[in-house]
Amino acid sequence: MTLAMNVVQVLLLILMAPLVRGVIARLKARIQNRRGASVWRPYSDLLKLFRKEDLVPPSASFVFRLAPIVVFTATLVVAAFVPLLHGSALLNATGDFVLLVYLLALGRFFLMLGAMDGGSSFGGMGASREALVSTLAEAPFLLALMSVAIAAHTSSIAGMVRWTMGQNFFQFSAVHALAFVAMALVSIAETGRMPVDNPTTHLELTMIHEAMVLEYSGPSLALIEWASGIKLTVVMALLIALFAPWGMASSLSPLAIAIASLVLLLKMTALVVALALVESSVAKLRMYLVPDFLGVASALAILAVVFTALMR
DSSP: OOHHHHHHHHHHHHHHHHHHHHHHHHHHHTTOOOOOOOOHEEEEHHHHHHHSSSOOOOOHHHHHHHHHHHHHHHHHHHHHSSOOOOOOOOSSSSHHHHHHHHHHHHHHHHHHHHHHTTHHHHHHHHHHHHHHHHHHHHHHHHHHHHHHHHHHHHOOHHHHHHHHTTOOOOGGGGGHHHHHHHHHHHHHHHHTTTTTTOOOOOOTTTHHHHHHHOOOOHHHHHHHHHHHHHHHHHHHHHHHHOOTTTBBSSOOOOHHHHHHHHHHHHHHHHHHHHHHHHHSHHHHHHHGHHHHHHHHHHHHHHHHHHHHHOOO
């Protein structure tokens, strides 16, 4: 029963990822006094791409075709580490928070290789920018997770979630606040959202992720876009699971799962609304300001680790 529930959690993260992107886009449009596309538009876009021909640049090697598969597979494995409706996950291992960070890094690495292998100048430019952002984002991401791991005395993500569930809501400490803010800032960079990157732009002077996927089409582009949506949903679910897991099911009864699903929906809605408001209120940062943005996340994550160690 537990195994089946864990599989359902992973499938839920995978299948609702396009919907999360669609809802964010629709909310941003409404905030900006536009009608906006349907929230189901990302699903139709993926189906359309899967039906199209997969074109490959003449100069590209097998790396160009391999990159989308690696990106999608790595993102699926990451989704299996994150508890969603109850305090366990499909994959649960000692030190899996380190594995989670570096699986995301593996996907970015192959996406950068594919962008450069395509031979486009825009692809190389986007890859170099992505390398800068990912280099600056990995350390605070690891440190923020490490601060929670030290407090929970476990390096397993599911173990951290169960530890937080055992805490009183009013025991939410300054360490949790620092780690949460650090992870929230890193998540913006990790998922290519505003103000670090604009997921809807095709202006060559500002794009990062879009520059790397310009040469892709058909099923390859569908895998990349789907993986991007899954990563966004997984990171949001990770923030909820680590810092606000209250409401998760303590048993696998139908009533407990139904209540956990409703609570999860409310939490995801709150994060989606917050993200839409942020992206509609701020302008994209210039590239030389991105290190300062992630420097703040690094400082907060270091403080979280130091305070956690001092409080032990």
